Amino acid sequence: MPDSVTQILKSGPVGAKKNIAVLGDGFAAADQTLYNNKVKEVLLDGVFGHDYFYEDMQAFNIFRVNLISVHSGVSQRRYDEKGTPSDGSDDTIISTALKNTALGYIYSGSWAHCWLEGGANTATLVQNALDKWVPDYDLVLVILNEPGFGGCGGGGFQVVTQGGSWAVMAHEFGHGAGGLADEYCQPGTYSGAEPGQVNVTANSNRATLKWRNFVAPSTPVPTGKNATPGAGGCSTYNQGTKPAGWSSDQDVGLFEGGQYVTSGKYRPVDNCRMRGNSPPYCPICYTEMKTRHHSHTGRNFLNCYAGDFNGDGRDDVLVHNSNGIMIYRSNGSQLDVIFSCVERVPGSWQFQPHDQFYIGDFNGDGKDEVVVYNSVDWVMEYLGLLVDDGNNGLKLIARYDDSMPGWQFQRDDRFHVADFTGGGKKDLFVFNGTNWSIPYVGMLASSGTGFNLVRRYDGSMPGWQMRKNDRHYVGDFNGDGKEDLWVFNGGDWSIPYLGMLRSDGTSLSMQKRYDGTFPGWQMRPGDRHYVADFNGDGKKDLYVFNGGDWSIAYLGMLASTGTQLSMARRYDGNAPGWQMRKGDRHWVGDITGDGKEDLFVYNSSDWFREYLGTMSSSGNALSCSWKEDWVGEWNLGPADRFEPCNYEGTKGTRDLFVHNTNWFGMIRAAPSLQLQKIYYRWIHNYRHGRNW
Amino acid sequence: MATTQPPIFVKTLRMSAAPTAAPIVENAKLKAMTGQTAVSQRIGGKILTMSDAAAPVQATVPATGQTLMKAVPPKPTVAHALPPNPQTGALADTADPGPNSVRLRLRIVNGVASVISAHVVPGVMPAPERLDFGLAYEISVGARRVAVGTVPDVGMRRSYPDPQGRAGMGGHHLQELESIEVNLRLPQREFSQTNLSKLRVQLFRMKSQPPAVPITAAPLVEQFPDHLRAAAELRGIDLKVLSPRVQEAVTSAVFRVPVKARAPR
Numbered sequence: 031m032p033d034s035v036t037q038i039l040k041s042g043p044v045g046a047k048k049n050i051a052v053l054g055d056g057f058a059a060a061d062q063t064l065y066n067n068k069v070k071e072v073l074l075d076g077v078f079g080h081d082y083f084y085e086d087m088q089a090f091n092i093f094r095v096n097l098i099s100v101h102s103g104v105s106q107r108r109y110d111e112k113g114t115p116s117d118g119s120d121d122t123i124i125s126t127a128l129k130n131t132a133l134g135y136i137y138s139g140s141w142a143h144c145w146l147e148g149g150a151n152t153a154t155l156v157q158n159a160l161d162k163w164v165p166d167y168d169l170v171l172v173i174l175n176e177p178g179f180g181g182c183g184g185g186g187f188q189v190v191t192q193g194g195s196w197a198v199m200a201h202e203f204g205h206g207a208g209g210l211a212d213e214y215c216q217p218g219t220y221s222g223a224e225p226g227q228v229n230v231t232a233n234s235n236r237a238t239l240k241w242r243n244f245v246a247p248s249t250p251v252p253t254g255k256n257a258t259p260g261a262g263g264c265s266t267y268n269q270g271t272k273p274a275g276w277s278s279d280q281d282v283g284l285f286e287g288g289q290y291v292t293s294g295k296y297r298p299v300d301n302c303r304m305r306g307n308s309p310p311y312c313p314i315c316y317t318e319m320k321t322r323h324h325s326h327t328g329r330n331f332l333n334c335y336a337g338d339f340n341g342d343g344r345d346d347v348l349v350h351n352s353n354g355i356m357i358y359r360s361n362g363s364q365l366d367v368i369f370s371c372v373e374r375v376p377g378s379w380q381f382q383p384h385d386q387f388y389i390g391d392f393n394g395d396g397k398d399e400v401v402v403y404n405s406v407d408w409v410m411e412y413l414g415l416l417v418d419d420g421n422n423g424l425k426l427i428a429r430y431d432d433s434m435p436g437w438q439f440q441r442d443d444r445f446h447v448a449d450f451t452g453g454g455k456k457d458l459f460v461f462n463g464t465n466w467s468i469p470y471v472g473m474l475a476s477s478g479t480g481f482n483l484v485r486r487y488d489g490s491m492p493g494w495q496m497r498k499n500d501r502h503y504v505g506d507f508n509g510d511g512k513e514d515l516w517v518f519n520g521g522d523w524s525i526p527y528l529g530m531l532r533s534d535g536t537s538l539s540m541q542k543r544y545d546g547t548f549p550g551w552q553m554r555p556g557d558r559h560y561v562a563d564f565n566g567d568g569k570k571d572l573y574v575f576n577g578g579d580w581s582i583a584y585l586g587m588l589a590s591t592g593t594q595l596s597m598a599r600r601y602d603g604n605a606p607g608w609q610m611r612k613g614d615r616h617w618v619g620d621i622t623g624d625g626k627e628d629l630f631v632y633n634s635s636d637w638f639r640e641y642l643g644t645m646s647s648s649g650n651a652l653s654c655s656w657k658e659d660w661v662g663e664w665n666l667g668p669a670d671r672f673e674p675c676n677y678e679g680t681k682g683t684r685d686l687f688v689h690n691t692n693w694f695g696m697i698r699a700a701p702s703l704q705l706q707k708i709y710y711r712w713i714h715n716y717r718h719g720r721n722w
Numbered sequence: 723m724a725t726t727q728p729p730i731f732v733k734t735l736r737m738s739a740a741p742t743a744a745p746i747v748e749n750a751k752l753k754a755m756t757g758q759t760a761v762s763q764r765i766g767g768k769i770l771t772m773s774d775a776a777a778p779v780q781a782t783v784p785a786t787g788q789t790l791m792k793a794v795p796p797k798p799t800v801a802h803a804l805p806p807n808p809q810t811g812a813l814a815d816t817a818d819p820g821p822n823s824v825r826l827r828l829r830i831v832n833g834v835a836s837v838i839s840a841h842v843v844p845g846v847m848p849a850p851e852r853l854d855f856g857l858a859y860e861i862s863v864g865a866r867r868v869a870v871g872t873v874p875d876v877g878m879r880r881s882y883p884d885p886q887g888r889a890g891m892g893g894h895h896l897q898e899l900e901s902i903e904v905n906l907r908l909p910q911r912e913f914s915q916t917n918l919s920k921l922r923v924q925l926f927r928m929k930s931q932p933p934a935v936p937i938t939a940a941p942l943v944e945q946f947p948d949h950l951r952a953a954a955e956l957r958g959i960d961l962k963v964l965s966p967r968v969q970e971a972v973t974s975a976v977f978r979v980p981v982k983a984r985a986p987r
Contacts, residue, residue, distance in 0.1 A: 045845015116890030144881040166843035181882035209874030214893035325848035409811030436794040546760020581752040582745040603745015
């Protein structure tokens with residue numbers, strides 16, 4: 031069996047990521063499965079299955095190198111420790127039993143000798159293996175086929191036995207990847223200068239403390255003080271009464287003892303991973319790890335999708351970046367990481383930069399699923415259905431490669447999520463107007479486990495000649511429970527058209543077509559439509575806005591009778607409380623939760639400052655309010671994107687996720703627009719303070 | 723269509739919250755909506771209108787050369803599919819991977835740095851936003867900086883703590899190393915034959931944590947004078963003094979201008 035390398039975590043180009051090389055020593059050919067399982071257990075399921083590394087796995091590549099040793103197990107050395115196992119200076123070698131292994135490591139089991147040591151050629155053998163298999167390594171993990179406990183780290187290397195735990199490895203990666211200091215305490219007093227590492231300090235002045243931003247004003251500084259300087263162990267919370275609910279690893283203060291002394295140096299929390307191994311990183315260490323590796327993750331907040339992925343009535347958010355996704359769960363007022371995935375989900379779907387995501391309850395289980403489509407990054411188009419994997423994540427249960435019976439996917443296919451069968455499961459309308467000689471519309475019904483084409487329209491639908499610039503909207507305009515199709519074309523004909531096509535579950539029929547005008551509205555190419563039940567009668571109505579084709583902007587409210595539209599109200603230039611401009615952008619929501627769908631409105635281009643507003647429907651009229659320039663701490667800007675949602679779990683859709691490259695915010699619109707949460711570069715809820 | 727107030731022309735002011743605020747005239751040359759009759763335009767000089775019936779469609783040949791989709795199968799087909807194979811044929815796999823980097827490995831003994839290997843690796847590391855704590859390095863060609871970074875964990879060897887927590891062994895056993903080895907990275911295009919002799923690698927230990935400010939174009943030691951202290955330096959790479967193995971590694975990593983295929987005359 032020859033030596034080999036397998037990349038077991040693929041986050042991206044090695045030049046842009048932190049690369050971890052894993053080598054094995056003392057694993058003969060017959061031991062390779064044992065080695066592979068150990069790597070999975072301690073590194074993938076252990077270190078990268080928990081807290082920080084789980085979150086940021088997209089910053090790392092992992093390469094498992096399978097080196098075949100002649101002998102099974104590693105060389106052994108025994109020391110005479112002279113009864114002082116913590117002092118290696120007087121030790122002598124009793125015996126050395128060498129084995130022929132790939133890297134020549136020797137296990138001693140002696141703490142003072144780093145538990146293990148290299149043989150005469152180990153450095154060269156390791157370097158040769160790295161140069162050959164993982165030349166761009168940043169961190170190295172060497173696993174020895176040795177059951178005894180031990181591990182030796184430093185210089186970005188960790189050499190461990192099979193007895194090592196993932197938690198200790200995660201601690202060691204804190205050194206190797208984060209430059210973090212140990213927070214262990216040993217008797218002694220420090221009297222030197224300020225240490226350089228972020229997580230230890232000699233400074234006990236709250237005003238200048240380097241992690242002062244994370245210390246709550248009510249927390250005493252110091253928080254833990256050593257009553258017997260130079261002796262004892264790490265101080266815990268002993269300056270006053272520890273508040274109820276105080277977290278020993280997430281509440282920040284100033285605790286005496288750390289970096290090998292018990293006095294004179296302080297650590298941020300009682301028990302961080304850099305002290306106790308098992309706890310997660312404290313806010314200071316976590317922030318340092320995040321800051322150092324954020325650019326390696328390649329993440330931003332540009333592609334965010336709201337959906338209730340666990341069916342608790344509150345919308346969560348899925349964030350897509352390149353070949354990874356993350357799902358953050360809402361508890362009503364904040365978001366927390368619940369799923370982090372790089373490269374692929376079981377099934378398998380491999381994420382790519384141009385994946386398009388469509389969120390909806392496609393199987394009627396009360397939770398949202400994800401349809402993902404990619405027509406750019408592969409030699410063929412792919413459509414996948416991702417569902418809850420039962421563990422807060424996603425798995426693929428259906429995938430269509432290039433085509434499905436009756437529909438051949440193409441680059442410009444456009445999907446619309448709609449339950450056109452009325453069966454309680456969201457289906458898909460799909461339109462392609464440009465990649466074929468004629469336009470096509472397909473009706474893909476969801477079975478809960480996949481999609482079937484129930485009807486295809488080639489070039490025309492009843493009463494409608496399809497053209498390449500047709501724009502489609504969905505909504506049940508007749509209240510029969512089956513979502514219908516609306517189609518508008520403003521530029522391919524001499525006059526604009528809008529058609530209302532009724533779904534009977536398996537086909538469409540023209541309910542009403544408007545040629546050039548609605549009642550009280552002259553249609554123009556620049557009309558923008560928002561399907562919404564603004565009067566709460568169970569039938570979807572239509573907001574229509576035109577900001578650029580007339581001398582002033584217009585907004586119409588066209589109510590559906592089930593068979594046609596009637597003008598409920600038209601606003602010419604000004605909706606009460608909102609001066610309409612050509613750059614207004616709208617999103618549908620139910621801000622007041624009264625079942626009458628309203629509009630969010632945003633303008634970042636036509637005024638001296640940006641405006642975010644709400645247009646609340648009374649059924650036949652609107653009343654508006656807005657915030658100028660800032661919503662709380664959110665500085666509105668032209669790059670902002672908005673996702674109407676219900677992260678609070680209240681009635682209606684009164685919330686917004688707002689996001690741009692580096693910022694993510696949670697805005698609630700009732701009773702008035704206010705920012706509930708703001709995150710910078712990553713989503714994390716600090717107990718006190720924040721990362722900017 | 724009557725409006726509550728006569729329109730006014732406003733460029734960039736603040737929005738009024740008054741329910742009866744005057745409309746903003748976006749373009750005075752355009753008309754106001756009447757809501758009465760359709761506004762038509764000529765398409766290619768003709769008036770084109772949609773027919774009421776589902777008329778035959780005028781097929782056009784798109785740029786992709788595709789024509790018509792295959793007919794829908796006559797019998798309904800259950801399209802539940804989970805192909806056994808993963809997606810294949812990622813276009814990114816065949817695309818130009820872009821510029822490369824050189825991973826330069828140095829050994830540092832008593833303040834003297836020497837090259838012990840060099841490797842070309844694909845991709846370019848994102849430029850650091852700040853100078854992290856650790857061993858900082860700055861690589862320049864003449865007066866021009868070509869790379870900067872930090873190696874977080876150098877110069878120390880640590881044993882894992884004793885699992886039984888025996889006296890004195892509850893933490894790490896620390897051993898300071900006399901010789902350290904570090905990987906540095908620089909763009910391969912800067913690692914050219916002509917640049918080898920001009921490459922200057924400066925390594926700095928840190929007295930304290932540098933402020934979290936963006937790294938400017940100024941030399942590191944000028945930007946962080948209170949935090950950095952020179953630790954080692956390498957001035958130029960002289961192939962002649964390298965061992966044959968290292969010489970070969972460095973030579974193979976040297977940047978060469980790609981030769982483009984030229985069309986025959």
